[in-house]
Amino acid sequence: MARAPTRIAILAGGSGTRFWPAGRASKPKQLLALDGDDKRPLLRATVDRVKPLSRRPPLIVAPAKFKRALTKLLPELPADAFLWEPEPRNTCAAVALAAHAAQAAGHDGPLVVVPADHHVAPLKDYRAALRSMAERARVFDGIVTLGLEPDHAATGYGYLERGVKLADAAAGPIHSVRRFIEKPSRRRAQGMLKRGGFLWNGGTFAFRPSVFLSQLDQHQADIGWPLARAFQRYGGKAFTAALRRAYDGMPSISIDYAVMEKSRSVEVLASDITWDDLGSWDAVARRRTADEDGNRLRGDVSVIASKDCLVDAESGHVALLGVKGLVVVRRGDTVLVARRGHGEEVRKVVQRLKDEGREDLLR
Amino acid sequence: MARAPTRIAILAGGSGTRFWPAGRASKPKQLLALDGDDKRPLLRATVDRVKPLSRRPPLIVAPAKFKRALTKLLPELPADAFLWEPEPRNTCAAVALAAHAAQAAGHDGPLVVVPADHHVAPLKDYRAALRSMAERARVFDGIVTLGLEPDHAATGYGYLERGVKLADAAAGPIHSVRRFIEKPSRRRAQGMLKRGGFLWNGGTFAFRPSVFLSQLDQHQADIGWPLARAFQRYGGKAFTAALRRAYDGMPSISIDYAVMEKSRSVEVLASDITWDDLGSWDAVARRRTADEDGNRLRGDVSVIASKDCLVDAESGHVALLGVKGLVVVRRGDTVLVARRGHGEEVRKVVQRLKDEGREDLLR
Numbered sequence: 001m002a003r004a005p006t007r008i009a010i011l012a013g014g015s016g017t018r019f020w021p022a023g024r025a026s027k028p029k030q031l032l033a034l035d036g037d038d039k040r041p042l043l044r045a046t047v048d049r050v051k052p053l054s055r056r057p058p059l060i061v062a063p064a065k066f067k068r069a070l071t072k073l074l075p076e077l078p079a080d081a082f083l084w085e086p087e088p089r090n091t092c093a094a095v096a097l098a099a100h101a102a103q104a105a106g107h108d109g110p111l112v113v114v115p116a117d118h119h120v121a122p123l124k125d126y127r128a129a130l131r132s133m134a135e136r137a138r139v140f141d142g143i144v145t146l147g148l149e150p151d152h153a154a155t156g157y158g159y160l161e162r163g164v165k166l167a168d169a170a171a172g173p174i175h176s177v178r179r180f181i182e183k184p185s186r187r188r189a190q191g192m193l194k195r196g197g198f199l200w201n202g203g204t205f206a207f208r209p210s211v212f213l214s215q216l217d218q219h220q221a222d223i224g225w226p227l228a229r230a231f232q233r234y235g236g237k238a239f240t241a242a243l244r245r246a247y248d249g250m251p252s253i254s255i256d257y258a259v260m261e262k263s264r265s266v267e268v269l270a271s272d273i274t275w276d277d278l279g280s281w282d283a284v285a286r287r288r289t290a291d292e293d294g295n296r297l298r299g300d301v302s303v304i305a306s307k308d309c310l311v312d313a314e315s316g317h318v319a320l321l322g323v324k325g326l327v328v329v330r331r332g333d334t335v336l337v338a339r340r341g342h343g344e345e346v347r348k349v350v351q352r353l354k355d356e357g358r359e360d361l362l363r
Numbered sequence: 364m365a366r367a368p369t370r371i372a373i374l375a376g377g378s379g380t381r382f383w384p385a386g387r388a389s390k391p392k393q394l395l396a397l398d399g400d401d402k403r404p405l406l407r408a409t410v411d412r413v414k415p416l417s418r419r420p421p422l423i424v425a426p427a428k429f430k431r432a433l434t435k436l437l438p439e440l441p442a443d444a445f446l447w448e449p450e451p452r453n454t455c456a457a458v459a460l461a462a463h464a465a466q467a468a469g470h471d472g473p474l475v476v477v478p479a480d481h482h483v484a485p486l487k488d489y490r491a492a493l494r495s496m497a498e499r500a501r502v503f504d505g506i507v508t509l510g511l512e513p514d515h516a517a518t519g520y521g522y523l524e525r526g527v528k529l530a531d532a533a534a535g536p537i538h539s540v541r542r543f544i545e546k547p548s549r550r551r552a553q554g555m556l557k558r559g560g561f562l563w564n565g566g567t568f569a570f571r572p573s574v575f576l577s578q579l580d581q582h583q584a585d586i587g588w589p590l591a592r593a594f595q596r597y598g599g600k601a602f603t604a605a606l607r608r609a610y611d612g613m614p615s616i617s618i619d620y621a622v623m624e625k626s627r628s629v630e631v632l633a634s635d636i637t638w639d640d641l642g643s644w645d646a647v648a649r650r651r652t653a654d655e656d657g658n659r660l661r662g663d664v665s666v667i668a669s670k671d672c673l674v675d676a677e678s679g680h681v682a683l684l685g686v687k688g689l690v691v692v693r694r695g696d697t698v699l700v701a702r703r704g705h706g707e708e709v710r711k712v713v714q715r716l717k718d719e720g721r722e723d724l725l726r
Contacts, residue, residue, distance in 0.1 A: 021682070302719075304711050316696035317724050319384070319712050322705035326686065328698075333679035335691075335698050342685035348667050349682050356665075361680050 004109025006134040008050045009098035012043050012062040012070070012116040013088055018280050018343065020350045021334040022312060025363050030062075030116040031069060034278050036287040042278070043116040044073055049123060050114060053130055057081040059101055060116075061094040080105075086244040092258035093223055093250055095205065096216055100227050103209040104234040110134035111212070113205045119276040119287055125171065129271045132169035133206035142265025143215065144206040145177070147199030148275045153189035156279050156344075158182055158201040158256065162268055169269060177266045180256055199270055201256070203277070215265065220258040223250050280343025281327045285310040295320075299330070308340065334361055367472025369497040371413045372461035375406050375425040375433070375479040376451055381643050381706065383713045384697040385675060388726050393425075393479040394432060397641050399650040405641070406479040407436055412486060413477060416493055420444040422464055423479075424457045443468075449607040455621035456586055456613055458568065459579055463590050466572040467597040473497035474575070476568045482639040482650055488534065492634045495532035496569035505628025506578065507569040508540070510562030511638045516552035519642050519707075521545055521564040521619065525631055532632060540629045543619055562633055564619070566640070578628065583621040586613050643706025644690045648673040658683075662693070671703065697724055 012030045016023015022032055030043040038045055043060075050058055057077050062070050064084035071082070083097050095113050102111050112130050120126040133144045147160055163176035180201065184192065192198040207215075216224035226246035233242040260266055276283055288296035288310070295303055299313030306320040313330040320328070325340045338346065353361050375393045379386015385395055393406040401408055406423075413421055420440050425433050427447035434445070446460050458476050465474050475493050483489040496507045510523055526539035543564065547555065555561040579587035589609035596605040623629055639646055651659035651673065658666055662676030669683040676693040683691070688703045701709065716724050 021680075302712060302715055304708065304715060305705070316698065317384075317721075319697070319699045319701075319716075321699065321701035321708055321712055323689065323700055323702050326700065328700055330698065334682070335679065335693065336682045336684065337686055337689065337691055337700055338682075338684035339686050342668075345667065345684055349665060349684055352665055352667060353682075358680075 003138075004107065005056065006054050006110045006112060006131075007056050007102055007107055008054050008058040008130075009095070009102070009111055009113045010043070010046055010050070010058050010060050010116050011091060011094050011098075011113060012060050012066075013085060013091075013094055014117065015088075017350050018346050019284075019329075020346055021331040021336055021361070022314070022329055024331070028063075028066070029278075031066070031073070034117070034284045034287075035119045037289050041073060042118075043070070046114065046116045046118075047074055047077075049120070049126070050112075050130070053112065053127060053134075056107075059083055059098050061085060061098050063088060084240075084243075086240075086247045088252070089223075089247055089250050090252045091203070091255040092216075092220060092253045093227075093247070095212070095255050096223050096227050099207075099209040099212045099216075100231045101234070103213065104231050108208050108210050110137040110206050111209055112137075115203050115277075117278060118203075119274070119278050119283075121274045125271070125273045128171040129269060129273060130204070130206070132171035132174075133204075133269050136167070136169060136174055136267065136269065137206035137208060137211075140265075140267060141211050142207070142267060143212060143260065143263060144174070144267050144269060145260065146202035146204035147175075147268040147270045148202050149270060149272045150193055150198065150200050153186065153193045154200065155183060155186050155189050156283075157277065159184065159189075159192060159198045160201050160268060161198050162270060166267060172269055172271045175268050175270060177260075177268050180261045199268060200275065202271075202275055205255070211265075212259075215259055215263050219262045220251075220253065223253075223258065226250055281310060281329065281338070281346065282340055282343035284312075285327065285340060310340065366501075367470065368419065369417050369473045369475060369494075370419050370465055370470055371417050371421040371493075372458075372465070372474055372476045373406070373409055373413070373421050373423050373479050374454060374457050374461075374476060375423050375429075376448065376454075376457055377480065378451075380713050381709050382647075382692075383709055384694040384699055384724070385677070385692055387694075391426075391429070392641075394429070394436070397480070397647045397650075398482045400652050404436060405481075406433070409477065409479045409481075410437055410440075412483070412489070413475075413493070416475070416490060416497075419470075422446055422461050424448060424461050426451060447603075447606075449603075449610045451615070452586075452610055452613050453615045454566070454618040455579075455583060455616045456590075456610070458618050459576070459586050459590050462570070462572040462575045462579075463594045464597070466576065467594050471571050471573050473500040473569050474572055475500075478566050478640075480641060481566075482637070482641050482646075484637045488634070488636045491534040492632060492636060493567070493569070495534035495537075496567075496632050499530070499532060499537055499630065499632065500569035500571060500574075503628075503630060504574050505570070505630060506575060506623065506626060507537070508623065508629060508631050509565035509567035510538075510631040510633045511565050512633060512635045513556055513561065513563050516549065516556045517563065518547060518549050518552050519646075520640065522547065522552075522555060522561045523564050523631060524561050525633060529630060535633050535635065538631050538633060540623075540631050543624045562631060563638065565634075565638055568618070574628075575622075578622055578626050582625045583614075583616065586616075586621065589613055644673060644692065644701070644709065645703055645706035647675075648690065648703060673703070 159181040161178040163178040230242040230246040233239040294308035302319040522544040524541040593605040593609040596602040657671035665682040
């Protein structure tokens with residue numbers, strides 16, 4: 001019997017809240033070009049990146065409202081590569097949707113689930129890591145997750161503590177997982193870095209669909225079962241409506257909470273690739289090439305006596321004079337002027353605008 | 364014989380270089396609303412301010428290229444109130460033009476010449492000062508200038524040192540002038556403030572046209588004579604062309620250099636009104652009312668955790684997040700983000716754009 005091939009699923013949900021005004025309701029993070037000097041939208045780059053890993057097109061799990069934008073962005077993919085979520089329901093539902101779709105298509109080889117909006121480098125090592133995860137998932141009746149060796153005491157990432165070493169894969173050692181740790185305080189992050197044995201949680205998984213769906217039944221049946229019922233209609237006209245009904249009553253919960261933290265069958269591949277979840281303008285700034293004054297400029301920008309600024313202007317002209325450490329983002333008629341290091345708080349601006357009924361600035 | 368009435372002339376030349384991007388080639392400073400919370404363009408406010416001082420309309424000396432904008436701004440003024448300069452030639456030519464026009468109209472009462480773009484308060488005291496200057500000019504065969512009692516060691520203004528007291532006018536004492544001092548260093552400004560006897564040079568003059576023109580003949584005949592010849596055509600069709608010929612060969616020089624510093628017939632009225640030449644965005648910021656966080660906001664602005672910022676946005680939305688002490692000015696497609704205290708350097712931005720051939724951003 002031939003080995004079942006590997007498939008890739010890409011999670012392309014999420015909003016662009018932290019990237020306002022570039023990110024908006026109509027322009028979520030995965031449609032923005034935020035990875036270093038790469039001008040491609042993140043999702044486009046991700047699809048290109050995983051292409052060598054599978055002969056089958058990747059499954060794209062994405063909000064139905066972006067159907068037009070995404071099919072335009074990824075014209076080479078067949079219609080059945082897209083899994084349109086009627087409503088956002090966080091990552092557990094999205095991963096489950098991919099697992100069901102793979103299974104419904106008769107696939108029970110390894111499914112590797114990757115986020116659409118992260119930075120990884122070098123490419124070769126990243127692909128090797130995904131390959132090692134897939135190979136492990138082929139023989140392991142559980143979920144293999146990607147852990148990144150931390151190189152600083154990041155407070156913006158989740159962590160996991162590795163347990164005993166179980167195997168040496170081509171791309172790194174595979175360990176059991178002792179526990180998951182949510183975004184830590186600065187102090188705790190420094191402690192973990194010093195002590196060692198902790199990895200960043202890369203939000204990337206490999207499993208056989210049947211294995212994952214059985215774990216889901218065990219830990220979060222209110223997602224597994226409604227989807228199973230909807231997939232009885234898969235491939236038919238009634239599927240869209242069936243999926244909407246399934247989503248209607250489903251909880252919105254992350255895969256970490258729903259499955260990973262509860263399951264006893266989780267392993268981690270420890271990788272030393274460079275990884276960044278590009279969680280804010282601050283992260284984006286770090287990845288772009290700086291000029292000699294530490295400025296990262298995109299668009300029509302004049303700079304006088306200014307340092308360490310990120311400017312991202314899609315239109316118009318931005319002039320900086322005597323300023324340091326600012327993030328200036330311009331989209332359409334809107335300009336954000338923020339201090340670097342306040343990237344997380346861009347959400348507050350968006351919340352304020354929502355509270356003030358300024359939908360015109362958020363669409 | 365009835366007393367010759369007072370006339371007012373307003374100098375409305377100058378560029379908006381320091382107020383880019385609000386100030387541009389097509390929008391000089393006197394057409395901008397820069398005086399505190401007043402929404403009127405500076406020239407409009409100045410015309411309104413001097414109205415009670417004279418029954419005759421004020422003479423407006425302004426660049427010919429702004430004919431359309433200015434006649435629209437000041438619809439109540441008759442055509443002969445405007446003196447259109449074919450080219451900018453600094454203040455000496457502008458004052459001389461006003462003096463010639465007044466004389467040609469048969470006027471030899473006091474002419475009070477005021478800039479179009481300063482802040483003065485309170486209004487009542489300002490008008491009283493101009494009245495006292497005019498009354499002094501009625502009997503004094505020289506030039507009366509306005510001196511302001513300094514309340515801080517300003518480095519952005521010219522100064523003059525007063526000499527002996529000659530009279531007590533209604534609005535303040537009148538002194539002889541010992542010398543004029545250009546914009547000083549911080550140290551020198553502090554020395555003058557401490558020592559006393561120094562006044563800010565308010566760029567405001569009163570004289571009888573015949574007296575001024577005789578001084579001009581003495582000190583700067585290459586401005587006085589060509590204008591005298593042009594004014595032989597005054598009131599006729601050929602005047603515009605004659606004025607252009609006169610301006611062609613005329614030096615571009617300030618009235619301070621050309622006449623005031625050389626003349627032995629200069630007196631100063633020492634006034635304690637509040638005065639500001641609104642020389643930069645920093646000055647503009649000081650005059651606008653601040654909210655409780657020290658922000659001065661004009662336009663559609665969101666502010667989160669930000670202090671002491673000036674925002675002036677004619678269109679679009681500006682969001683501030685975690686920033687302090689910035690000047691953010693938006694006009695059309697252009698945004699300036701500058702640190703407060705760098706107002707003088709806005710010129711550098713404009714110069715850079717000129718050097719780069721970016722006329723599109725300067726028109």
